Amino acid sequence: MRIMTLDPRARRPARGPGWKHLISAPLSSAAWRSYGYLWLMLLLGPFALAYVLLTVAVTAGAAVTVVGLFVAGGLVVGGRWWGALYRGLAGDLLDAEVAAPVARSPRSGFWPRLGGALGDTAGWRALLFMIAALPVTLAGFIVSTACLVLGLGGVTYWTWFWALPADLAMDSSWHTPAGLALVVVGGLGLLVLWPSAQRGFTALLRLLTRVLLGPTAASLRVAELERSRAGTVEDADARLRRIERDLHDGTQARLVAVGMQLGEAREQLASGATDSVGELLEVAHASTKDALTELRELARGIHPPVLDSGLAVALETLAARAPLPVAADVDPDVEAGGRLAPAIESIVYFSIAELVTNAAKHSHASQVQVQVDVVADGGSSILRIQVRDDGRGGATVVLPDGSGLRSGLAGLAERVRSVDGTFDLSSPVGGPTVVSVALPALRAVAAGTRGAGTGGRG
Structure with a gap:
């Protein structure tokens, strides 16, 4: 149970905007920046519509040619430029910061480049935004301008109504002190309503910008997987070079000396x-x-031989050999459905080994607790690993130094993400440090083949 003390002023219920805020809203910079945003969107609207119609026409007309399809693909990719322009307007005038879509992946070959240009999702989504934003912009501009102009006209009507022709002025019954005062009150009401009226339209445009011009969850996930897999490949290459160096400088030199002796x-x-x-x-x-x-x-x-006996046995052996007390609790359900895939078992083993080593070397912990279990997640299973130590905390994920080898927690995070897993670190100063890893509980295709070829390890 957690007890919290609150400031007495924090117990007061939140109040809505007061009358002073309503009066000052028409004079705020946010209201005028939103109005300027509608103006710029309206000015860009015809050009954007023409660009969309040109793209559709060229795409449809060039479907029977190959060279023309490249022109159509260029127009589709050009939609990204329009998207960047609209995101910039929203960020500068509406304070709506929207991240750019994932960059296009370079492709080699004639047909892959053509398909990548014509199928550029970010470009088509930008074209869709240009179509969807036009009616919203037009309606918002009309409503906002009407409220502003009529409001200003009502507030100042008493100063210039006499200059209007009789057929354009209001009925003479309004040209009394009471009537003119009522017109002023109506004008003030429209001015107060003006920011709220345009706020609804700008909020809808902000939503369209975020949905159609920002990155999709799927594209971000794919980009993250590609990045983590690229990092894993670099890490594997660096490890292979290190093994080659160790063999050349150590074992090979020793065997050469044996041969000479x-x-x-x-x-x-x-x-x-x-x-x-x-x-x-x-x-x-x-x-x-x-x-x-x-x-x-x-x-x-490269591959601990103890893993050939199963993950549970391997973790028990790891705990027994650790330089500090380690309590490893492996749920029987982890291997109840068959052995895990070799890649998953290796990641679990090396991750726990690295975390135990870090706890002993850096955090000055007196004990480590390891929990491994499996939970159902829809139609799949998730392998959860939690490593907790009672050290001094303050652990952070340090980015690689450019040598190509990702070591420590950064290397663990990359390795986990390479198999579509998640890595979470909680290490406040003073401890404890808790590392939580979630991996897909992939099973080995054939459990009987895992130990093949391992009998020769001595």
């Missing part, structure tokens, strides 16, 4: 000088064992 021992045996042969063979034997140890470490970094 054995060659020297053979030469001594051939020459009959056997005094130092035993020492050379002993050194070669020790070097061979060291090389095998290095190879095992490299193989364990």
